[in-house]
Amino acid sequence: MRKPRALDEFSLTSEPTSAEDFDVERLIRKRETALGYRIMASWGWGADGSGHITARDPEHTDCFWLLAYGVPFGQATVEDLVLVNELGDVIQGQGDINPAAFCIHAPIHANRPDVIGAIHAHTPYGTPFSALAEPLTMTSQEAAAFHQLQGVFHGEEVNVTDIATGQRIAEALGPGRLVVLANHGLLTVGTSVASAVGFYLNAEHAAEVCIKAPNGRKISDEAAAEAHKSVGQELNGWHVFQWLVRSRLNDPCAVG
Numbered sequence: 087m088r089k090p091r092a093l094d095e096f097s098l099t100s101e102p103t104s105a106e107d108f109d110v111e112r113l114i115r116k117r118e119t120a121l122g123y124r125i126m127a128s129w130g131w132g133a134d135g136s137g138h139i140t141a142r143d144p145e146h147t148d149c150f151w152l153l154a155y156g157v158p159f160g161q162a163t164v165e166d167l168v169l170v171n172e173l174g175d176v177i178q179g180q181g182d183i184n185p186a187a188f189c190i191h192a193p194i195h196a197n198r199p200d201v202i203g204a205i206h207a208h209t210p211y212g213t214p215f216s217a218l219a220e221p222l223t224m225t226s227q228e229a230a231a232f233h234q235l236q237g238v239f240h241g242e243e244v245n246v247t248d249i250a251t252g253q254r255i256a257e258a259l260g261p262g263r264l265v266v267l268a269n270h271g272l273l274t275v276g277t278s279v280a281s282a283v284g285f286y287l288n289a290e291h292a293a294e295v296c297i298k299a300p301n302g303r304k305i306s307d308e309a310a311a312e313a314h315k316s317v318g319q320e321l322n323g324w325h326v327f328q329w330l331v332r333s334r335l336n337d338p339c340a341v342g
């Protein structure tokens with residue numbers, strides 16, 4: 087069993103590991119998912135059960151993993167994850183799922199084969215910002231990660247209970263990295279679970295700047311595009327995740 091990386095293995099040149107062996111790759115994705123839930127819990131996010139992280143299965147690519155409903159996010163382990171198929175049926179693991187998680191995430195995973203991980207939460211700045219029903223303004227370094235990679239879902243379905251609504255959310259996301267769900271919250275995706283979570287933190291920080299400095303200076307399109315060349319790399323989202331694991335979690339190995 088591969089353990090999460092030791093601290094001394096990280097550097098600016100560290101890169102994600104991926105494996106051709108399905109079992110090894112599955113474990114990597116499940117660990118990142120459980121770690122992601124614990125990172126959410128480290129701020130109290132999801133203490134009311136809202137929010138979810140999903141990870142596409144490497145072998146059964148139309149299925150994805152998420153935390154069984156009712157497990158406190160701060161106690162998430164790989165054993166607590168369940169695998170759901172394209173119909174929303176739990177086909178591995180024990181427990182139920184949050185129906186909203188399936189309705190929101192399934193169309194995104196179906197529409198975007200490049201997306202491995204997706205995360206949605208109701209967060210202190212993401213949700214107030216979403217009530218503006220606008221994309222992030224380019225007023226911070228973190229916002230530049232979403233330059234020309236964000237959409238807004240303008241539907242009034244603040245509780246998503248059907249796949250058709252999830253499909254419209256997936257269309258609002260389009261080829262992007264972030265979709266602002268109006269009056270609801272933020273959702274980010276990545277080519278790994280780690281980068282999806284890392285970019286969620288970027289989006290939350292960018293939303294905080296938008297809320298606290300609503301009349302803040304916007305950087306130019308050219309400057310945002312230039313910053314995006316670095317902060318917009320998938321690898322940058324992955325690095326943010328590694329920092330979160332090291333900075334926010336006392337015992338990353340506890341996820342199993």
Ligand SMILES: [Zn+2]
Nearest residue numbers: 136137207271
């Ligand atoms: Zn929600």
